[in-house]
Amino acid sequence: MSLRSIPEAVVDEKGADDELAHACIGGDARAWDELVRRYGSYVYAVATRAYRLEPQVAEDVFQDVWIRIYDGLARYRGDGTLRAWIRQVTISACQEHFRRSKKLGVVEPLEEAGAAPAAVTDLDEALDVRLAVNRLSSPCRSTIEMAFFDDLTQAETARRLGAPEGTVAARVSRCLRRLREDLQEKPVQPPSGEMR
């Protein structure tokens, strides 16, 4: 199945993910690229932000995770969600790192084997927002990506877009409003530890 057949504005994440997984199994390199684009930052964030791995270690875990995803995709049956499976693969890779390095206890201990720490739940919510950004129009998407994912200042974003700062500021606000509208079906709650 070709990635070309996947609608640009996909609301059904599981349906889109299952289609991606099957396309990857079928040899569609573009589907794999999309998988990396969709989940690469999530995998890296779980390693660096939830498990607080040093960048060099996180790189090793990131590599390990994508090799496991490649090797495991053929066994993915779509019973759960692809995201849940990737989360579990990433958590397992992080935990194995700690087991190997005998540094268990450096980060928040897991409540039970295989359970994700609260920080991973926060990252899942951040991923919901990131996937919603993918559904925005192209100008909105690139503006939000520069302002928040690349962490550029407003002046830097304006320079890169070749637009006046005021225009960029207005666009960021407009795009945030649209993004929130898109997410209204699934309201964003304050992350743990903030805005209590």
Place this chain on the structure above:
Amino acid sequence: MNDHLEPEEFAEIAATRTVPPSHVAGCEPCADELKSFLALTSRLRAMPDAPEALSERARIYYPRRRALDDLVASMAMDPALRARLARDPAVVLREAGLEPSPELIAALTDGERDDSGAGLRLAASLWF
């Protein structure tokens, strides 16, 4: 006089992390609206992009592994290919679009291969 802010004004405050007008603190709907936008921008900042070099290596891994898997599958079916690989592994690997690294040659060469494919996966992992 209505001091309520427009949604895009709340969005701007959240995006720029500026102090909201005093009206917001005493207006529950406004405070809730701002809280919603602050939660949104907090989520956006919670997950920056993975380093591009890392993502690129993950992207490149797939076509190489596919090529390697195809080669291994062909070898299983084709004795002549196995013989060619034993004779001149670098040529066969290049024809398959693969860089003939010493680790990959060792993993593919008869006598060095294991049934689990662990050696091949290890050699492939060096592409990262």
